[in-house]
Amino acid sequence: MAPLKSLEKEYPLIDSNFLSFCASHAILSVEDFLLHDLDTLIAFADNHSTSHRLKQGIDQLLSIIDALNPPLLNGLQLLEDAQRNKHVVSTGCEGIDTLLGGGLREGQLTELVGPSSSGKTQACLLSASTVAKHKSSVMYLDTGNSFSPQRIACFVGQSSGHVFDNQADHMLKKVLDRIICYSVFDIYQMFDVLHQLKINLRSEIVRSNQHVRLLIVDSISSLITPILGGSGPQGHALMISAGFLLKKLAHEHNIAVMVTNHVVSGEDGISKPALGESWKSVPHVRLFLSRDCGTNVYNISILKHPSMVCHLITKLLHRASGRAASYSMYS
Structure with a gap:
């Protein structure tokens, strides 16, 4: 060695x-x-x-x-690994779940890409509340003070300003208790949180016997973009390390990981995902979100999916011709 x-x-x-x-x-x-x-x-x-x-x-x-030293696996072993305890996790949004064949897949990293107000945080909050309602834990890394208990309350059937019965109030408290939220404002804090999660999972330390099924980072790009400035390799190395750690947690502990990424202007003014070509290979699944101006109608297309190549091409062609898949999401 x-x-x-x-x-x-x-x-x-x-x-x-x-x-x-x-x-x-x-x-x-x-x-x-x-x-x-x-x-x-x-x-x-x-x-x-x-x-x-x-x-x-x-x-x-x-x-x-x-x-x-990549693992030496044959095709059958890869298939067995894909099927072994790799269930889907519903996002609570019928359009996204349908597009992904049931929802987010455990063991994979799914990235939501889109401009501001395209529904990325909304999808994160909806997914968190849906998973928590099914008695599983969610780790939510909030990088921009966008986590909202009030919006979670709306997703579990409540809204502010009303009197609720004890049963509904009890349900909301249970859901919020299962969503473990951390305010994370730089990549070093994120590494600390993820390291602690890794230690807890290896030691089988789980709150109230709840299984952590979903890990959310909203947004990953706001943590990585500041360290990519200049020409030095350190920022790039940190970015790749972050992606590796997220994928390792997903794979080893059957966790669905969801991250959000903003867009930047590319050639001819066409928007493209931030973080560059190196990050492009990190997510297993990439979804592009947009919102029709002045409405609550959101458009979504698949940019990358390991098992939906034909579907990917269809969606991209539809998007290019102005016929992207649409879904409505409570706002």
């Missing part, structure tokens, strides 16, 4: 500080790292003054190992 120091020049997070930290725990090579207890190493990193960067280095090293 290669010595860790050989990775220093190519990977910015594997710097002298990270190497010194690893050396203090007798980790001098990739093999040493693989043999070391990861949870223990993360716990030591938490007590370090540069804990954020050390944990990012751990994530990057895991990503490097995963890329260099």
Whole structure:
């Protein structure tokens, strides 16, 4: 196995500080790292003054190992993995569920792309309330103060300003209790939350015997865009590490992951997903959302789906000719 120091020049997070930290725990090579207890190493990193960067280095090293040593699976094993406990999770929106063949798939990362007011946060809140109503937990990472308990209340059949019976009030409290919301304002905070979730899931620590079925990051682009400035490779490395960690959580623990991404102007003024070509390969599924001006009618098309190639082409052609799939979503 290669010595860790050989990775220093190519990977910015594997710097002298990270190497010194690893050396203090007798980790001098990739093999040493693989043999070391990861949870223990993360716990030591938490007590370090540069804990954020050390944990990012751990994530990057895991990503490097995963890329260099992909699992050897034949076609039958891949099919069995796709079918094993990979259920669909309803978003609560009939149009999206129909388009995706039932909803979000556990073990996959689904990205909602669209301009402001296109319904991305609305879809996140609706999905969270739907999953929570079915007695499962939701991890909701809110990056822009957009999480709204009032809108959750609307989705579970209530609205503000009215008197409710005890049963309806009890239901709302149960739903909100199952949605674990974190305010996350930079990518380092997100790594902290995801690391803790990973530790909890590995230790089978689950609140009130609830199974975490959905992880939402609204929005992932607002955390990543600030670190992509300039020409240095560090921002890109952090972006790839974030994507790797989200997909790893989804795959290993059968969690449906949903993230949102804004759009930027591309060639000829045509909107395209932000975060660039490198991020494009991260999500398993990409959906493009838009909203008809002055209405509550939303349009959605599939930009990417691993098992809907023909459907993808049809939807894109329909969208290009002004006949994108439409759905209405309570607003």
